[in-house]
Amino acid sequence: KLAEQLEAVRAGRAVQRQQRQAAPLATAALVGYTNAGKSTLFNRLTGADVLADDRLFATLDPTVRLLSLPSRRRILLSDTVGFIRKLPVTLVQAFRATLEEVTQASLILHLVDVADPQARAQIVQVEKVLAEIGAGAIPRLRVLNKLDLLPEAPGHAPDWTASEPAGDGAAPLGTVRVSARTGEGLDRLLAAIDEALAMDAVVNATFRFPPEAAAKISLVYQRGRVLQADYDEQGCLVRAEVPHSLKQRLAEYLSSAG
Ligand SMILES: Nc1nc2c(ncn2[C@@H]2O[C@H](COP(=O)(O)OP(=O)(O)OP(=O)(O)O)[C@@H](O)[C@H]2O)c(=O)[nH]1
Ligand SMILES: [Mg+2]
Incomplete structure (x- = not known):
């Protein structure tokens, strides 16, 4: 019940x-x-x-x-x-x-x-x-x-x-x-x-998520605003506006590209 x-x-x-x-x-x-x-x-x-x-x-x-x-x-x-x-x-x-x-x-x-x-x-x-x-x-x-x-x-x-x-x-x-x-x-x-x-201001960030970290992409979709997402064999490159705290939390996936 x-x-x-x-x-x-x-x-x-x-x-x-x-x-x-x-x-x-x-x-x-x-x-x-x-x-x-x-x-x-x-x-x-x-x-x-x-x-x-x-x-x-x-x-x-x-x-x-x-x-x-x-x-x-x-x-x-x-x-x-x-x-x-x-x-x-x-x-x-x-x-x-x-x-x-x-x-x-x-x-x-x-x-x-x-x-x-x-x-x-x-x-x-x-x-x-x-x-x-x-x-x-x-x-x-x-x-x-x-x-x-x-x-x-x-x-x-x-x-x-x-x-x-x-x-x-x-x-x-x-x-x-x-x-x-x-x-x-x-x-x-x-x-x-x-x-x-x-x-926790909103900041720009670009992440590269390898295939094994694909589950983390949903976090960016949930708590931020995805501007661009490109998929290839190496995973996913995501450009987004996210709360600063989320950027920190996902720091290991930050990409220097774009
Ligand atoms: N003296 C005092 N009592 C408080 C205060 N805040 C809440 N209470 C009392 O504590 C009891 C529990 O309050 P709730 O607001 O229902 O607590 P809750 O955290 O929502 O409880 P759950 O929904 O069961 O998790 C009630 O009897 C309130 O009147 C306070 O600041 N001082
Ligand atoms: Mg309650």
Whole structure:
């Protein structure tokens, strides 16, 4: 039953994603352990934006909404299913499939419940799954949520909030402390998202993909704009506009030609 529901969500999302691709908007995906406060933050950030042209997205998929940043850049924010430690084996595949959305995002917001004694282990768990689904190299911000539940005195905050535990993927761009409940820190979060996306400017790149790396070509099609693609026995030469982060991720395939 649950497996069927997850599959339905996955199929629906794939269609919606195709429809959205006409809109040149960057997507930021909220990920995190279950109960981290993703949906609360999602509603808080996008609540004021559920208006006129946002309706389109709201009806297509209630978990993707428009978000306006301080720079006036608009992005799509997507809420995702929470990560759970003991998922029945039969559901693991379906669960991962619902996270396909995450692999398409320009930016990942990894939400953490700082008040949970297991927070540290949960971060590692989430980072591991992100790496497994192929999202390990997507730029991300770590968002420490439920700040309101921590004692006032800074000395009482858990030690690990000062120095970040390392995950499997690339280091996060930064850490922002918020409370989705009180709204504290949300201005800082929006500014950080703006900054992260500005850093990931769109750049030109030419890649040469040997036949054995053909699967990587789809990444360029998904996250960039292909200007030209020429196939020969040595593989494929692709000229494209891609986010800087993707160019870095595919650095070994960069071609000096053209
Ligand atoms: N005190 C406090 N509670 C919060 C905060 N953010 C969320 N919560 C509470 O945490 C619980 C879980 O919040 P959700 O937003 O449903 O968490 P989620 O990450 O979407 O959970 P899943 O969808 O199950 O993965 C709810 O009871 C929220 O009210 C916060 O900043 N402070
Ligand atoms: Mg939720």
